[in-house]
Amino acid sequence: MGDILKVFGLQWGPFLAQVIIILIVYLILSKYAFGPVTEMLEARRRRIAEGEEGLKKIKSDLEQAEERVQAMLDKANDDAGRLINEARESAESVREQKVQSAINEANQIVEKAREASRIEHEKVMSELKADFGRLVIGATSKVSGKVLDDSDQKRINEEVAGQVSL
Amino acid sequence: MDFILSLSITDSIYPLFAAGLAPGALPGLGWFTNSIFFALIVTASVLIFTRMATKRMETIPGKKQNFVEYIVEFLYTQVESIVGHHVAPKVFPLLATIFIFVLASNWAGLIPGVGTVGFAGGEEYMSGPLTIKADAGHAEHHGEDTHGAHGEDNADHSPDEHHIAPFTPLLRPPTTDLNFTLALACVFMIVWAWVTFKEVGIKGFIEHTFAPKGGLEGAMKWALLPIFMLVGVIELISIAARPVSLSLRLFGNVFAGETLLHSMMALGKQLGLGGVPMFIASVIVPLPFYFMEILVGVLQATVFALLCAVFVKLSTAHEEAH
Numbered sequence: 001m002g003d004i005l006k007v008f009g010l011q012w013g014p015f016l017a018q019v020i021i022i023l024i025v026y027l028i029l030s031k032y033a034f035g036p037v038t039e040m041l042e043a044r045r046r047r048i049a050e051g052e053e054g055l056k057k058i059k060s061d062l063e064q065a066e067e068r069v070q071a072m073l074d075k076a077n078d079d080a081g082r083l084i085n086e087a088r089e090s091a092e093s094v095r096e097q098k099v100q101s102a103i104n105e106a107n108q109i110v111e112k113a114r115e116a117s118r119i120e121h122e123k124v125m126s127e128l129k130a131d132f133g134r135l136v137i138g139a140t141s142k143v144s145g146k147v148l149d150d151s152d153q154k155r156i157n158e159e160v161a162g163q164v165s166l
Numbered sequence: 167m168d169f170i171l172s173l174s175i176t177d178s179i180y181p182l183f184a185a186g187l188a189p190g191a192l193p194g195l196g197w198f199t200n201s202i203f204f205a206l207i208v209t210a211s212v213l214i215f216t217r218m219a220t221k222r223m224e225t226i227p228g229k230k231q232n233f234v235e236y237i238v239e240f241l242y243t244q245v246e247s248i249v250g251h252h253v254a255p256k257v258f259p260l261l262a263t264i265f266i267f268v269l270a271s272n273w274a275g276l277i278p279g280v281g282t283v284g285f286a287g288g289e290e291y292m293s294g295p296l297t298i299k300a301d302a303g304h305a306e307h308h309g310e311d312t313h314g315a316h317g318e319d320n321a322d323h324s325p326d327e328h329h330i331a332p333f334t335p336l337l338r339p340p341t342t343d344l345n346f347t348l349a350l351a352c353v354f355m356i357v358w359a360w361v362t363f364k365e366v367g368i369k370g371f372i373e374h375t376f377a378p379k380g381g382l383e384g385a386m387k388w389a390l391l392p393i394f395m396l397v398g399v400i401e402l403i404s405i406a407a408r409p410v411s412l413s414l415r416l417f418g419n420v421f422a423g424e425t426l427l428h429s430m431m432a433l434g435k436q437l438g439l440g441g442v443p444m445f446i447a448s449v450i451v452p453l454p455f456y457f458m459e460i461l462v463g464v465l466q467a468t469v470f471a472l473l474c475a476v477f478v479k480l481s482t483a484h485e486e487a488h
Contacts, residue, residue: 008344008417009188013197018340018349021205025212025267026353030259033216037238038258040223047225 133157187421189343190334193285200335201343204280208270208340241265241471248475253365253482257475260357264350265471268341272420272463275339276456281424282431284335341420341466347413354474355409362481371481375401408477412470419466423459427452 005011137156141148148156189199219230227235241262246254274280340346362371376398378387434447 007187009186009199010344010348011197014189014199014202014343014345015349017197017202018205018343018346019353021202021209022263022267022346022349022353025209026260026263028213029216029263029266032213033220033234034238034259034262036220036223037235038242040225040227041235041239041242044225 129157129161133160136160187344189338189345190284192334192336199343199345200284200338201340201346204274204337205271205340205346207337208267208274211274212266212270237266238262245475248472249479249482253361253478256361256364257357257478260354261471261474261478264354264474265467268350268416268470269463269467271340271346272466273460275342275420275424276427276459276463280337280339281335281342281428283337284333339420339424341416342424344413344417347417348409350416350470351409351412354412358474358477358481361478365482374481412473416466416470419462423455423462427455427459430455 133153133156137148137153140146140156189201191197191199192203215230216234219234223231242254242258245258245261249257366374376395378390378394382390430452431448433451434444437447439447
Protein backbone atom coordinates (compact mmCIF):
# COMPACT_ATOMS: atom_id res chain seq x y z
CA MET A 1 0.00 0.00 0.00
CA GLY A 2 2.83 2.32 0.92
CA ASP A 3 4.56 1.56 -2.35
CA ILE A 4 1.41 2.34 -4.29
CA LEU A 5 1.06 5.68 -2.56
CA LYS A 6 4.69 6.45 -3.35
CA VAL A 7 4.31 5.48 -6.99
CA PHE A 8 1.38 7.86 -7.33
CA GLY A 9 3.13 10.50 -5.28
CA LEU A 10 0.41 10.72 -2.65
CA GLN A 11 1.64 12.84 0.22
CA TRP A 12 -0.06 14.82 2.93
CA GLY A 13 1.55 18.11 1.91
CA PRO A 14 0.45 18.22 -1.73
CA PHE A 15 -2.87 16.59 -0.83
CA LEU A 16 -3.74 19.22 1.79
CA ALA A 17 -2.50 21.98 -0.50
CA GLN A 18 -4.85 20.75 -3.22
CA VAL A 19 -7.72 20.52 -0.73
CA ILE A 20 -7.08 24.12 0.29
CA ILE A 21 -6.92 25.25 -3.34
CA ILE A 22 -10.20 23.47 -4.11
CA LEU A 23 -11.87 24.99 -1.05
CA ILE A 24 -10.61 28.45 -2.03
CA VAL A 25 -12.01 28.05 -5.54
CA TYR A 26 -15.25 26.65 -4.12
CA LEU A 27 -15.75 29.47 -1.62
CA ILE A 28 -14.77 32.28 -3.96
CA LEU A 29 -16.82 30.98 -6.86
CA SER A 30 -19.79 30.44 -4.55
CA LYS A 31 -19.54 33.95 -3.15
CA TYR A 32 -18.53 35.97 -6.19
CA ALA A 33 -19.78 33.96 -9.14
CA PHE A 34 -22.59 31.51 -8.49
CA GLY A 35 -24.31 33.65 -5.88
CA PRO A 36 -24.52 36.88 -7.90
CA VAL A 37 -25.22 35.03 -11.14
CA THR A 38 -28.04 32.92 -9.70
CA GLU A 39 -29.48 36.04 -8.02
CA MET A 40 -29.30 37.89 -11.32
CA LEU A 41 -30.90 34.97 -13.14
CA GLU A 42 -33.65 34.85 -10.52
CA ALA A 43 -34.15 38.63 -10.72
CA ARG A 44 -34.30 38.41 -14.49
CA ARG A 45 -36.74 35.50 -14.26
CA ARG A 46 -38.94 37.60 -11.96
CA ARG A 47 -38.74 40.55 -14.33
CA ILE A 48 -39.66 38.35 -17.25
CA ALA A 49 -42.60 36.95 -15.28
CA GLU A 50 -43.66 40.47 -14.35
CA GLY A 51 -43.21 41.49 -17.95
CA GLU A 52 -45.38 38.59 -19.05
CA GLU A 53 -48.03 39.63 -16.54
CA GLY A 54 -47.78 43.23 -17.71
CA LEU A 55 -48.01 42.05 -21.28
CA LYS A 56 -51.17 40.11 -20.52
CA LYS A 57 -52.65 43.17 -18.80
CA ILE A 58 -51.66 45.39 -21.69
CA LYS A 59 -53.18 42.91 -24.11
CA SER A 60 -56.37 42.79 -22.09
CA ASP A 61 -56.47 46.60 -21.88
CA LEU A 62 -55.84 46.80 -25.58
CA GLU A 63 -58.70 44.44 -26.32
CA GLN A 64 -60.98 46.46 -24.08
CA ALA A 65 -59.81 49.68 -25.70
CA GLU A 66 -60.40 48.18 -29.13
CA GLU A 67 -63.88 47.15 -28.08
CA ARG A 68 -64.53 50.66 -26.76
CA VAL A 69 -63.16 52.21 -29.92
CA GLN A 70 -65.27 49.86 -32.02
CA ALA A 71 -68.36 50.78 -30.00
CA MET A 72 -67.57 54.47 -30.39
CA LEU A 73 -67.03 53.99 -34.10
CA ASP A 74 -70.32 52.13 -34.41
CA LYS A 75 -72.11 54.86 -32.48
CA ALA A 76 -70.41 57.56 -34.56
CA ASN A 77 -71.43 55.72 -37.73
CA ASP A 78 -75.01 55.49 -36.52
CA ASP A 79 -75.05 59.17 -35.57
CA ALA A 80 -73.51 60.14 -38.85
CA GLY A 81 -76.09 58.07 -40.74
CA ARG A 82 -78.89 59.58 -38.76
CA LEU A 83 -77.55 63.12 -39.30
CA ILE A 84 -77.13 62.48 -42.99
CA ASN A 85 -80.72 61.25 -43.25
CA GLU A 86 -81.96 64.21 -41.27
CA ALA A 87 -79.97 66.59 -43.44
CA ARG A 88 -81.23 64.85 -46.55
CA GLU A 89 -84.82 65.12 -45.36
CA SER A 90 -84.30 68.72 -44.33
CA ALA A 91 -82.73 69.56 -47.65
CA GLU A 92 -85.62 67.88 -49.46
CA SER A 93 -88.11 69.90 -47.48
CA VAL A 94 -86.27 73.15 -48.12
CA ARG A 95 -86.02 72.29 -51.80
CA GLU A 96 -89.75 71.62 -51.97
CA GLN A 97 -90.46 74.91 -50.25
CA LYS A 98 -88.13 76.77 -52.58
CA VAL A 99 -89.59 75.12 -55.64
CA GLN A 100 -93.11 75.85 -54.49
CA SER A 101 -92.14 79.44 -53.74
CA ALA A 102 -90.55 79.79 -57.15
CA ILE A 103 -93.63 78.31 -58.83
CA ASN A 104 -95.85 80.70 -56.95
CA GLU A 105 -93.65 83.64 -57.83
CA ALA A 106 -93.61 82.55 -61.45
CA ASN A 107 -97.39 82.18 -61.46
CA GLN A 108 -97.77 85.63 -59.95
CA ILE A 109 -95.42 87.07 -62.54
CA VAL A 110 -97.32 85.33 -65.32
CA GLU A 111 -100.65 86.52 -63.91
CA LYS A 112 -99.37 90.07 -63.63
CA ALA A 113 -98.04 89.93 -67.15
CA ARG A 114 -101.32 88.51 -68.37
CA GLU A 115 -103.28 91.27 -66.56
CA ALA A 116 -100.97 93.94 -67.91
CA SER A 117 -101.37 92.50 -71.39
CA ARG A 118 -105.12 92.42 -71.02
CA ILE A 119 -105.27 96.01 -69.84
CA GLU A 120 -102.98 97.05 -72.65
CA HIS A 121 -105.13 95.13 -75.11
CA GLU A 122 -108.28 96.75 -73.85
CA LYS A 123 -106.64 100.16 -73.93
CA VAL A 124 -105.45 99.62 -77.47
CA MET A 125 -108.89 98.31 -78.46
CA SER A 126 -110.69 101.29 -76.97
CA GLU A 127 -108.28 103.66 -78.68
CA LEU A 128 -108.74 101.70 -81.86
CA LYS A 129 -112.51 101.91 -81.51
CA ALA A 130 -112.35 105.59 -80.83
CA ASP A 131 -110.13 106.14 -83.85
CA PHE A 132 -112.34 103.96 -85.99
CA GLY A 133 -115.45 105.84 -84.78
CA ARG A 134 -113.85 109.12 -85.63
CA LEU A 135 -112.97 107.82 -89.05
CA VAL A 136 -116.57 106.61 -89.62
CA ILE A 137 -118.05 109.92 -88.38
CA GLY A 138 -115.61 111.85 -90.55
CA ALA A 139 -116.41 109.68 -93.54
CA THR A 140 -120.15 109.86 -92.93
CA SER A 141 -120.17 113.65 -92.58
CA LYS A 142 -118.08 114.01 -95.77
CA VAL A 143 -120.29 111.58 -97.71
CA SER A 144 -123.58 113.02 -96.49
CA GLY A 145 -122.39 116.60 -96.22
CA LYS A 146 -124.21 116.81 -93.04
CA VAL A 147 -122.83 118.07 -89.88
CA LEU A 148 -123.35 115.39 -87.34
CA ASP A 149 -124.49 116.44 -83.95
CA ASP A 150 -123.52 114.84 -80.70
CA SER A 151 -126.36 112.39 -80.68
CA ASP A 152 -125.51 111.23 -84.22
CA GLN A 153 -121.86 110.85 -83.32
CA LYS A 154 -122.83 108.92 -80.22
CA ARG A 155 -125.11 106.62 -82.15
CA ILE A 156 -122.54 106.08 -84.89
CA ASN A 157 -119.83 105.35 -82.37
CA GLU A 158 -122.04 102.84 -80.59
CA GLU A 159 -122.90 101.15 -83.88
CA VAL A 160 -119.28 101.05 -84.95
CA ALA A 161 -118.20 99.81 -81.55
CA GLY A 162 -120.90 97.20 -81.74
CA GLN A 163 -119.75 96.05 -85.18
CA VAL A 164 -116.02 96.16 -84.44
CA SER A 165 -115.18 93.31 -82.16
CA LEU A 166 -111.51 92.64 -82.42
CA MET B 167 24.01 16.36 -11.53
CA ASP B 168 23.52 19.62 -13.34
CA PHE B 169 20.12 21.17 -13.21
CA ILE B 170 18.80 22.57 -16.44
CA LEU B 171 15.63 24.13 -17.70
CA SER B 172 14.96 22.55 -21.01
CA LEU B 173 12.32 22.53 -23.70
CA SER B 174 12.59 18.82 -23.88
CA ILE B 175 10.03 17.99 -26.52
CA THR B 176 12.53 17.25 -29.26
CA ASP B 177 14.80 15.23 -27.05
CA SER B 178 12.40 13.44 -24.78
CA ILE B 179 10.26 10.62 -26.01
CA TYR B 180 7.75 10.71 -23.20
CA PRO B 181 8.36 13.80 -21.08
CA LEU B 182 5.38 13.47 -18.80
CA PHE B 183 5.59 9.74 -18.68
CA ALA B 184 9.27 10.07 -17.93
CA ALA B 185 8.30 12.34 -15.06
CA GLY B 186 6.38 9.45 -13.59
CA LEU B 187 2.92 9.05 -12.12
CA ALA B 188 3.87 11.27 -9.22
CA PRO B 189 4.04 15.02 -9.51
CA GLY B 190 7.48 16.51 -9.37
CA ALA B 191 8.50 18.98 -6.70
CA LEU B 192 9.80 22.29 -7.96
CA PRO B 193 13.46 22.90 -7.13
CA GLY B 194 13.99 24.10 -3.61
CA LEU B 195 10.30 24.23 -2.72
CA GLY B 196 9.89 21.04 -0.76
CA TRP B 197 6.44 19.52 -1.25
CA PHE B 198 5.34 22.41 -3.52
CA THR B 199 4.83 20.37 -6.67
CA ASN B 200 4.43 21.44 -10.26
CA SER B 201 0.77 20.37 -10.16
CA ILE B 202 0.11 22.61 -7.15
CA PHE B 203 1.84 25.44 -8.99
CA PHE B 204 -0.30 24.87 -12.07
CA ALA B 205 -3.44 24.42 -9.95
CA LEU B 206 -2.78 27.87 -8.53
CA ILE B 207 -2.42 29.29 -12.03
CA VAL B 208 -5.67 27.64 -13.13
CA THR B 209 -7.36 28.85 -9.96
CA ALA B 210 -6.19 32.40 -10.52
CA SER B 211 -7.30 32.30 -14.15
CA VAL B 212 -10.76 30.98 -13.31
CA LEU B 213 -11.26 33.37 -10.43
CA ILE B 214 -10.00 36.42 -12.33
CA PHE B 215 -12.21 35.66 -15.31
CA THR B 216 -15.33 35.04 -13.23
CA ARG B 217 -14.61 38.11 -11.10
CA MET B 218 -14.24 40.24 -14.22
CA ALA B 219 -17.46 38.82 -15.59
CA THR B 220 -19.49 39.24 -12.41
CA LYS B 221 -18.00 42.38 -10.90
CA ARG B 222 -20.67 44.63 -12.37
CA MET B 223 -23.73 42.52 -12.84
CA GLU B 224 -26.21 44.17 -15.16
CA THR B 225 -29.69 43.20 -16.23
CA ILE B 226 -28.60 43.42 -19.83
CA PRO B 227 -25.37 41.41 -19.67
CA GLY B 228 -22.14 41.98 -21.53
CA LYS B 229 -20.31 39.20 -23.36
CA LYS B 230 -18.36 37.87 -20.38
CA GLN B 231 -21.32 38.09 -18.01
CA ASN B 232 -23.51 36.45 -20.60
CA PHE B 233 -21.04 33.61 -21.01
CA VAL B 234 -20.76 33.01 -17.26
CA GLU B 235 -24.54 33.23 -16.86
CA TYR B 236 -25.00 30.73 -19.66
CA ILE B 237 -22.58 28.28 -18.03
CA VAL B 238 -24.11 28.71 -14.56
CA GLU B 239 -27.68 28.42 -15.80
CA PHE B 240 -26.86 25.37 -17.89
CA LEU B 241 -25.10 23.66 -15.00
CA TYR B 242 -27.83 24.57 -12.54
CA THR B 243 -30.50 23.16 -14.83
CA GLN B 244 -28.55 19.92 -15.17
CA VAL B 245 -27.91 19.62 -11.43
CA GLU B 246 -31.52 20.46 -10.61
CA SER B 247 -32.80 17.84 -13.03
CA ILE B 248 -30.72 15.19 -11.23
CA VAL B 249 -30.80 16.07 -7.53
CA GLY B 250 -34.15 17.84 -7.48
CA HIS B 251 -35.37 21.34 -6.83
CA HIS B 252 -34.94 21.17 -3.06
CA VAL B 253 -31.36 19.90 -2.84
CA ALA B 254 -30.00 21.69 -5.92
CA PRO B 255 -29.19 25.02 -4.20
CA LYS B 256 -27.15 23.19 -1.53
CA VAL B 257 -24.92 21.16 -3.83
CA PHE B 258 -24.87 23.24 -6.97
CA PRO B 259 -21.92 25.48 -5.96
CA LEU B 260 -19.68 22.48 -5.27
CA LEU B 261 -20.73 20.50 -8.34
CA ALA B 262 -20.32 23.55 -10.56
CA THR B 263 -16.92 24.25 -9.01
CA ILE B 264 -15.88 20.67 -9.64
CA PHE B 265 -17.00 20.80 -13.26
CA ILE B 266 -15.42 24.16 -14.02
CA PHE B 267 -12.19 23.46 -12.18
CA VAL B 268 -11.73 20.01 -13.69
CA LEU B 269 -12.60 21.29 -17.17
CA ALA B 270 -10.22 24.24 -16.85
CA SER B 271 -7.46 21.95 -15.57
CA ASN B 272 -7.98 19.43 -18.35
CA TRP B 273 -7.96 22.04 -21.08
CA ALA B 274 -5.11 23.98 -19.52
CA GLY B 275 -3.09 20.78 -19.78
CA LEU B 276 -3.42 21.00 -23.56
CA ILE B 277 -1.65 24.35 -23.75
CA PRO B 278 1.68 23.79 -25.51
CA GLY B 279 4.49 23.78 -23.00
CA VAL B 280 2.47 22.31 -20.16
CA GLY B 281 4.09 19.01 -19.29
CA THR B 282 6.83 19.48 -21.86
CA VAL B 283 8.79 22.44 -20.53
CA GLY B 284 10.59 21.69 -17.33
CA PHE B 285 13.67 20.68 -15.50
CA ALA B 286 15.74 17.92 -16.96
CA GLY B 287 18.58 16.04 -15.38
CA GLY B 288 19.76 13.45 -17.83
CA GLU B 289 22.21 14.00 -20.65
CA GLU B 290 19.55 13.14 -23.22
CA TYR B 291 17.58 16.19 -22.14
CA MET B 292 20.43 18.63 -22.31
CA SER B 293 20.41 19.54 -25.98
CA GLY B 294 16.93 20.92 -26.53
CA PRO B 295 16.36 24.15 -28.42
CA LEU B 296 15.98 26.05 -25.15
CA THR B 297 18.48 24.85 -22.57
CA ILE B 298 19.51 26.99 -19.65
CA LYS B 299 22.18 25.77 -17.36
CA ALA B 300 21.36 26.35 -13.75
CA ASP B 301 23.86 27.46 -11.16
CA ALA B 302 25.52 25.09 -8.79
CA GLY B 303 23.13 25.94 -5.97
CA HIS B 304 20.17 24.76 -7.97
CA ALA B 305 22.07 21.73 -9.01
CA GLU B 306 22.31 20.82 -5.38
CA HIS B 307 18.57 21.04 -5.00
CA HIS B 308 17.87 18.94 -8.02
CA GLY B 309 19.15 15.84 -6.44
CA GLU B 310 16.90 16.36 -3.45
CA ASP B 311 13.79 18.00 -4.81
CA THR B 312 13.03 17.23 -8.41
CA HIS B 313 11.80 13.90 -7.21
CA GLY B 314 10.48 15.35 -4.03
CA ALA B 315 7.12 13.82 -4.57
CA HIS B 316 8.75 10.49 -4.17
CA GLY B 317 9.96 11.68 -0.81
CA GLU B 318 12.80 10.10 1.07
CA ASP B 319 12.36 7.05 -1.01
CA ASN B 320 14.67 8.61 -3.60
CA ALA B 321 17.58 8.09 -1.31
CA ASP B 322 17.10 4.35 -1.59
CA HIS B 323 16.76 4.33 -5.35
CA SER B 324 19.50 2.93 -7.47
CA PRO B 325 20.98 5.21 -10.18
CA ASP B 326 18.86 3.40 -12.77
CA GLU B 327 15.70 4.03 -10.80
CA HIS B 328 16.72 7.68 -10.58
CA HIS B 329 16.97 7.71 -14.31
CA ILE B 330 13.36 6.58 -14.74
CA ALA B 331 12.07 10.06 -13.99
CA PRO B 332 14.82 12.45 -14.91
CA PHE B 333 12.46 15.08 -16.22
CA THR B 334 10.24 17.32 -14.06
CA PRO B 335 7.75 19.43 -15.98
CA LEU B 336 7.47 23.01 -14.78
CA LEU B 337 3.70 22.85 -15.22
CA ARG B 338 1.77 19.66 -14.67
CA PRO B 339 -2.02 19.58 -15.15
CA PRO B 340 -3.60 19.14 -11.69
CA THR B 341 -5.84 16.37 -12.97
CA THR B 342 -2.75 14.30 -13.75
CA ASP B 343 -1.90 14.39 -10.06
CA LEU B 344 -3.69 11.90 -7.83
CA ASN B 345 -3.31 14.30 -4.90
CA PHE B 346 -5.60 16.74 -6.71
CA THR B 347 -8.20 14.25 -7.91
CA LEU B 348 -8.31 12.57 -4.50
CA ALA B 349 -8.60 15.96 -2.79
CA LEU B 350 -11.48 16.80 -5.11
CA ALA B 351 -13.23 13.54 -4.34
CA CYS B 352 -12.67 13.91 -0.59
CA VAL B 353 -14.04 17.45 -0.54
CA PHE B 354 -17.06 16.23 -2.42
CA MET B 355 -17.58 13.32 -0.04
CA ILE B 356 -17.48 15.67 2.95
CA VAL B 357 -20.09 17.91 1.35
CA TRP B 358 -22.06 14.84 0.30
CA ALA B 359 -22.11 13.58 3.89
CA TRP B 360 -23.14 17.02 5.19
CA VAL B 361 -25.98 17.36 2.67
CA THR B 362 -27.14 13.78 3.18
CA PHE B 363 -27.24 13.97 6.98
CA LYS B 364 -28.89 17.36 6.81
CA GLU B 365 -31.56 16.14 4.43
CA VAL B 366 -32.39 12.71 5.80
CA GLY B 367 -30.56 12.68 9.14
CA ILE B 368 -28.27 9.97 10.44
CA LYS B 369 -31.22 7.77 11.35
CA GLY B 370 -32.73 8.28 7.93
CA PHE B 371 -29.42 7.45 6.27
CA ILE B 372 -29.11 4.21 8.26
CA GLU B 373 -32.69 3.27 7.44
CA HIS B 374 -32.15 4.19 3.82
CA THR B 375 -29.06 1.99 3.71
CA PHE B 376 -30.05 -1.04 5.80
CA ALA B 377 -33.84 -1.13 6.15
CA PRO B 378 -35.94 -3.41 3.90
CA LYS B 379 -37.29 -1.54 0.92
CA GLY B 380 -40.35 -2.02 -1.23
CA GLY B 381 -42.89 -1.69 1.56
CA LEU B 382 -42.29 -5.19 2.95
CA GLU B 383 -44.27 -6.02 6.07
CA GLY B 384 -44.68 -8.92 8.48
CA ALA B 385 -42.74 -12.15 8.19
CA MET B 386 -41.38 -11.32 4.76
CA LYS B 387 -39.77 -8.18 6.14
CA TRP B 388 -37.99 -10.08 8.92
CA ALA B 389 -37.03 -12.87 6.59
CA LEU B 390 -35.36 -10.51 4.15
CA LEU B 391 -33.82 -8.28 6.79
CA PRO B 392 -30.44 -10.09 6.83
CA ILE B 393 -30.17 -9.74 3.07
CA PHE B 394 -30.91 -6.03 3.23
CA MET B 395 -28.39 -5.69 6.04
CA LEU B 396 -25.78 -7.36 3.86
CA VAL B 397 -26.74 -5.08 0.97
CA GLY B 398 -26.34 -2.14 3.35
CA VAL B 399 -22.82 -3.24 4.23
CA ILE B 400 -22.00 -3.53 0.52
CA GLU B 401 -23.49 -0.07 0.02
CA LEU B 402 -21.25 1.33 2.77
CA ILE B 403 -18.22 -0.27 1.12
CA SER B 404 -19.22 1.24 -2.22
CA ILE B 405 -19.61 4.65 -0.56
CA ALA B 406 -16.17 4.29 1.00
CA ALA B 407 -14.76 3.37 -2.40
CA ARG B 408 -16.29 6.36 -4.14
CA PRO B 409 -13.38 8.76 -3.51
CA VAL B 410 -10.97 6.16 -4.84
CA SER B 411 -13.01 5.37 -7.93
CA LEU B 412 -13.74 9.02 -8.67
CA SER B 413 -10.15 10.13 -8.25
CA LEU B 414 -8.54 7.20 -10.09
CA ARG B 415 -10.95 7.48 -13.02
CA LEU B 416 -10.20 11.16 -13.57
CA PHE B 417 -6.49 10.78 -12.93
CA GLY B 418 -6.16 7.75 -15.20
CA ASN B 419 -8.04 9.23 -18.13
CA VAL B 420 -6.31 12.60 -18.12
CA PHE B 421 -2.86 11.15 -17.44
CA ALA B 422 -3.35 8.68 -20.28
CA GLY B 423 -4.44 11.51 -22.56
CA GLU B 424 -1.37 13.58 -21.72
CA THR B 425 0.87 10.62 -22.26
CA LEU B 426 -0.83 9.85 -25.56
CA LEU B 427 -0.26 13.41 -26.76
CA HIS B 428 3.39 13.33 -25.80
CA SER B 429 3.81 9.94 -27.44
CA MET B 430 2.34 11.29 -30.65
CA MET B 431 4.67 14.30 -30.44
CA ALA B 432 7.63 11.95 -30.21
CA LEU B 433 6.39 9.57 -32.90
CA GLY B 434 8.60 11.13 -35.56
CA LYS B 435 11.66 10.54 -33.45
CA GLN B 436 10.53 7.00 -32.75
CA LEU B 437 10.23 6.35 -36.48
CA GLY B 438 13.76 7.56 -37.03
CA LEU B 439 12.89 10.89 -38.62
CA GLY B 440 15.24 13.74 -37.99
CA GLY B 441 15.47 17.47 -38.38
CA VAL B 442 12.57 19.26 -40.07
CA PRO B 443 10.44 16.12 -40.81
CA MET B 444 10.61 15.17 -37.14
CA PHE B 445 9.59 18.69 -36.15
CA ILE B 446 6.70 18.69 -38.62
CA ALA B 447 5.62 15.26 -37.42
CA SER B 448 5.72 16.45 -33.82
CA VAL B 449 3.27 19.22 -34.76
CA ILE B 450 0.97 17.41 -37.21
CA VAL B 451 0.64 13.97 -35.68
CA PRO B 452 -0.72 15.04 -32.27
CA LEU B 453 -3.34 17.40 -33.77
CA PRO B 454 -6.21 14.86 -34.06
CA PHE B 455 -5.44 13.71 -30.55
CA TYR B 456 -5.59 17.29 -29.33
CA PHE B 457 -9.18 17.50 -30.56
CA MET B 458 -9.91 14.18 -28.95
CA GLU B 459 -8.40 15.37 -25.67
CA ILE B 460 -10.55 18.49 -25.80
CA LEU B 461 -13.57 16.19 -25.88
CA VAL B 462 -12.10 13.92 -23.23
CA GLY B 463 -11.54 16.96 -21.02
CA VAL B 464 -15.23 17.87 -21.22
CA LEU B 465 -16.26 14.26 -20.88
CA GLN B 466 -14.22 13.62 -17.76
CA ALA B 467 -15.36 16.84 -16.11
CA THR B 468 -18.95 15.90 -16.95
CA VAL B 469 -18.56 12.34 -15.70
CA PHE B 470 -17.04 13.46 -12.42
CA ALA B 471 -19.69 16.10 -11.76
CA LEU B 472 -22.49 13.84 -12.99
CA LEU B 473 -21.45 10.97 -10.72
CA CYS B 474 -21.26 13.36 -7.79
CA ALA B 475 -24.77 14.59 -8.57
CA VAL B 476 -26.04 11.02 -8.84
CA PHE B 477 -24.46 10.12 -5.48
CA VAL B 478 -26.25 13.07 -3.90
CA LYS B 479 -29.49 12.07 -5.57
CA LEU B 480 -29.20 8.47 -4.35
CA SER B 481 -28.66 9.48 -0.75
CA THR B 482 -31.32 12.21 -0.65
CA ALA B 483 -33.92 10.52 -2.84
CA HIS B 484 -35.98 9.49 0.18
CA GLU B 485 -36.36 13.08 1.34
CA GLU B 486 -37.07 14.33 -2.16
CA ALA B 487 -39.77 11.73 -2.64
CA HIS B 488 -41.67 13.35 0.23
